[in-house]
Amino acid sequence: MALIVQKYGGTSVGTTERIKNVAKRIARFKKEGHQLVVVVSAMTGETNRLIGLAKEIQTTPDPRELDVVVSTGEQVTIGLLSMALMEQGVKARSYTGQQVRILTDNSHTKARILKIDEDSIRQDLDDGHVVVVAGFQGVDEAGNITTLGRGGSDTTGVALAAALRADECQIYTDVDGVYTTDPRIVPEARKLDRITFEEMLEMASLGSKVLQIRSVEFAGKYKVKLRVLSSFQEDGEGTLITVEEDSSMEQPIISGIAFNRDEAKLTVLGVPDRPGIAYQILGPIADANLDVDMIIQNVGYDGTTDFSFTVNRSEFDNARAVLEQVKTHIGAREVVGDKSICKVSAVGVGMRSHPGVASRMFRTLAEEGINIQMISTSEIKISVVLDEKYLELAVRVLHKAFELDQVS
Amino acid sequence: MALIVQKYGGTSVGTTERIKNVAKRIARFKKEGHQLVVVVSAMTGETNRLIGLAKEIQTTPDPRELDVVVSTGEQVTIGLLSMALMEQGVKARSYTGQQVRILTDNSHTKARILKIDEDSIRQDLDDGHVVVVAGFQGVDEAGNITTLGRGGSDTTGVALAAALRADECQIYTDVDGVYTTDPRIVPEARKLDRITFEEMLEMASLGSKVLQIRSVEFAGKYKVKLRVLSSFQEDGEGTLITVEEDSSMEQPIISGIAFNRDEAKLTVLGVPDRPGIAYQILGPIADANLDVDMIIQNVGYDGTTDFSFTVNRSEFDNARAVLEQVKTHIGAREVVGDKSICKVSAVGVGMRSHPGVASRMFRTLAEEGINIQMISTSEIKISVVLDEKYLELAVRVLHKAFELDQVS
Numbered sequence: 165m166a167l168i169v170q171k172y173g174g175t176s177v178g179t180t181e182r183i184k185n186v187a188k189r190i191a192r193f194k195k196e197g198h199q200l201v202v203v204v205s206a207m208t209g210e211t212n213r214l215i216g217l218a219k220e221i222q223t224t225p226d227p228r229e230l231d232v233v234v235s236t237g238e239q240v241t242i243g244l245l246s247m248a249l250m251e252q253g254v255k256a257r258s259y260t261g262q263q264v265r266i267l268t269d270n271s272h273t274k275a276r277i278l279k280i281d282e283d284s285i286r287q288d289l290d291d292g293h294v295v296v297v298a299g300f301q302g303v304d305e306a307g308n309i310t311t312l313g314r315g316g317s318d319t320t321g322v323a324l325a326a327a328l329r330a331d332e333c334q335i336y337t338d339v340d341g342v343y344t345t346d347p348r349i350v351p352e353a354r355k356l357d358r359i360t361f362e363e364m365l366e367m368a369s370l371g372s373k374v375l376q377i378r379s380v381e382f383a384g385k386y387k388v389k390l391r392v393l394s395s396f397q398e399d400g401e402g403t404l405i406t407v408e409e410d411s412s413m414e415q416p417i418i419s420g421i422a423f424n425r426d427e428a429k430l431t432v433l434g435v436p437d438r439p440g441i442a443y444q445i446l447g448p449i450a451d452a453n454l455d456v457d458m459i460i461q462n463v464g465y466d467g468t469t470d471f472s473f474t475v476n477r478s479e480f481d482n483a484r485a486v487l488e489q490v491k492t493h494i495g496a497r498e499v500v501g502d503k504s505i506c507k508v509s510a511v512g513v514g515m516r517s518h519p520g521v522a523s524r525m526f527r528t529l530a531e532e533g534i535n536i537q538m539i540s541t542s543e544i545k546i547s548v549v550l551d552e553k554y555l556e557l558a559v560r561v562l563h564k565a566f567e568l569d570q571v572s
Numbered sequence: 573m574a575l576i577v578q579k580y581g582g583t584s585v586g587t588t589e590r591i592k593n594v595a596k597r598i599a600r601f602k603k604e605g606h607q608l609v610v611v612v613s614a615m616t617g618e619t620n621r622l623i624g625l626a627k628e629i630q631t632t633p634d635p636r637e638l639d640v641v642v643s644t645g646e647q648v649t650i651g652l653l654s655m656a657l658m659e660q661g662v663k664a665r666s667y668t669g670q671q672v673r674i675l676t677d678n679s680h681t682k683a684r685i686l687k688i689d690e691d692s693i694r695q696d697l698d699d700g701h702v703v704v705v706a707g708f709q710g711v712d713e714a715g716n717i718t719t720l721g722r723g724g725s726d727t728t729g730v731a732l733a734a735a736l737r738a739d740e741c742q743i744y745t746d747v748d749g750v751y752t753t754d755p756r757i758v759p760e761a762r763k764l765d766r767i768t769f770e771e772m773l774e775m776a777s778l779g780s781k782v783l784q785i786r787s788v789e790f791a792g793k794y795k796v797k798l799r800v801l802s803s804f805q806e807d808g809e810g811t812l813i814t815v816e817e818d819s820s821m822e823q824p825i826i827s828g829i830a831f832n833r834d835e836a837k838l839t840v841l842g843v844p845d846r847p848g849i850a851y852q853i854l855g856p857i858a859d860a861n862l863d864v865d866m867i868i869q870n871v872g873y874d875g876t877t878d879f880s881f882t883v884n885r886s887e888f889d890n891a892r893a894v895l896e897q898v899k900t901h902i903g904a905r906e907v908v909g910d911k912s913i914c915k916v917s918a919v920g921v922g923m924r925s926h927p928g929v930a931s932r933m934f935r936t937l938a939e940e941g942i943n944i945q946m947i948s949t950s951e952i953k954i955s956v957v958l959d960e961k962y963l964e965l966a967v968r969v970l971h972k973a974f975e976l977d978q979v980s
Contacts, residue, residue, distance in 0.1 A: 180628035183629065214648065217588055217652060218652065218655060220588040221588050221592065221655045222658065226655050228665075228666075229651040229654045229655050229658075229666055230651065231651075232651035232654075232668070233648050233651035239641070243626070244626065244629055244637075246634065247630045247633055247638075258637055260717075262670065309671075
């Protein structure tokens with residue numbers, strides 16, 4: 165008997181018919197003798213419908229009240245799924261974030277989980293219940309409803325698995341695993357049987373969208389065995405996300421090509437080149453609760469330097485407004501930005517032991533006449549910022565250049 | 573400065589446009605210097621949509637999970653209305669039943685309020701906030717979400733007004749007050765300026781549907797000044813529901829003609845006429861959580877009697893099934909029932925001092941050839957059960973017979 169946390173996304177519970185199918189799947193696991201905690205998202209389209217209502221009233225909805233409205237989406241699903249489980253003859257019990265008590269900080273619409281009370285859930289599991297928990301939501305110390313931000317249901321799943329020391333956390337989604345890249349762009353993309361947390365982290369953060377990045381961080385930190393599976397296929401092992409590199413077979417150099425078209429870049433030109441300047445620029449950005457992705461600062465000349473970073477495209481205008489203030493304050497020359505960019509990355513733990521990955525990547529892009537605007541590297545990934553129009557072409561040629569279409 | 577509790581029903585907040593209008597109205601009250609607690613229902617159709625989803629999954633949805641699902645309707649409205657108030661420059665803050673803490677018993681789908689924590693609300697009011705509370709919902713001792721049953725938002729409003737010792741509880745609805753009867757049936761029906769709690773109780777319980785009966789009981793018990801108003805008219809005093817009879821003007825004998833077509837009657841024939849038999853019949857009905865309205869037992873002969881009562885039409889089948897068991901147990905002859913009935917009542921505190929109301933009522937019906945199936949009376953009302961097809965005719969002729977179309 166194992167304790168398994170399963171998470172079903174919005175499309176998996178998109179209609180009452182699909183909810184019934186999910187209930188049947190869960191009933192089979194239950195019959196095998198497992199203890200099950202199931203985390204669910206809102207039914208497809210529901211979160212957007214609720215945000216739409218809010219925006220009809222306020223152009224920028226108040227974050228506290230938006231969380232009150234949006235969190236109802238998952239609450240409906242937990243009730244419906246619990247009913248569907250009872251119809252399958254399975255004892256079930258639903259929990260909102262508040263009822264579990266998933267304690268978060270008070271950053272509405274992007275809260276972070278601080279602590280999970282596991283007592284009631286554990287009690288229900290011991291009594292033979294399947295426990296159905298609303299993903300994406302929590303409650304702060306003062307009792308306000310919070311949400312974890314888009315994709316936060318994955319984080320709920322992993323955090324519960326960690327708190328309960330579950331044997332495995334299974335993320336059911338509309339894809340059957342993690343691919344070498346998006347098959348809609350490269351039809352030859354292959355499913356990976358396993359991938360390391362580090363690689364998955366880079367893949368997710370770069371926009372592969374299979375798993376929310378925070379959930380992978382969480383899983384890595386608390387050593388939760390994480391598996392991505394399709395909720396529409398009966399069989400299939402999905403992709404296992406592991407702590408260890410797979411030493412039993414030859415390591416591929418690159419595991420996948422990730423990309424992200426939701427970013428925008430901002431550059432502060434003519435920044436006085438003195439200690440503490442990066443903090444003076446990024447401090448106010450962080451204070452405004454804006455997430456920064458790539459950060460690039462080149463060597464300066466003439467006592468000044470240029471400072472660039474990327475943000476989520478939806479936060480471009482806010483970030484730019486903050487920078488205009490910063491510019492005056494630090495005596496920089498100008499703030500420029502561009503929303504029509506994309507980021508493409510080659511990811512793989514194998515590149516640690518294989519030099520020349522970067523040069524192969526740059527050569528491949530050069531051969532197609534694609535100009536590289538920014539470069540950033542880590543131990544296991546190389547990212548480039550390109551004009552948005554080159555995205556599909558760049559992903560295709562890199563996928564081929566690193567032989568990802570070949571079965572290893 | 574007064575402390576006012578206002579309650580807006582589903583049609584008043586049926587669209588985001590209407591929510592904005594409600595916010596404007598509240599902003600005007602706030603500007604006049606009042607402290608305001610606003611209770612809202614789910615947007616029109618939302619509760620039915622949610623129940624519909626539940627019924628797609630379970631023919632008889634699990635009550636605990638149904639409450640989890642259905643309570644989201646009001647939760648959406650409180651968030652949206654709070655946003656709309658902020659857009660009007662009014663500080664606002666939403667509360668679910670759980671957040672207020674409206675403590676109820678654990679009778680899911682028809683819970684009763686036990687206690688209201690007023691501390692946070694009072695604090696917010698003192699800080700200048702309009703407090704927006706989700707109607708219809710609460711939480712039990714164990715933290716389960718409960719709902720108060722259809723129309724329960726009125727009860728939430730009155731209970732809050734009582735707990736906060738508010739100066740007035742205003743119920744905004746799609747009618748501009750309480751009428752002598754339903755104007756859709758009798759176009760000459762008149763709006764009453766005031767009505768006593770006792771009369772309102774009889775009117776509401778008999779299906780006038782302006783206010784939920786429990787809210788009127790609550791208001792009477794805690795002496796909450798209650799007023800029914802239209803949310804679509806700018807002016808208008810509505811109908812005030814008072815403790816005292818109005819002694820300043822001549823009391824009309826009858827205040828209104830109420831009716832209810834949602835009932836069904838059940839009769840147990842050939843019941844052994846011995847002490848305790850009523851309890852033996854109605855005990856199991858109460859245990860099955862079925863509400864009984866009229867109860868009639870006539871004198872017996874041959875050592876047996878017939879025992880009749882009415883229930884909500886939707887509970888007819890359940891009640892009948894219970895009675896079939898009871899029949900065998902007590903040795904009665906037969907259980908018969910009829911779903912095609914209606915109940916029509918004349919209500920008025922004036923009948924206390926005016927004998928002959930009953931005879932005038934029965935004569936009026938007889939003149940139209942309408943057969944009376946059951947009769948039940950209280951100090952301030954006379955109810956008759958008729959074949960459903962006579963409902964409109966009976967209401968019209970009684971409204972005229974008691975001169976309710978004449979301005980008094």
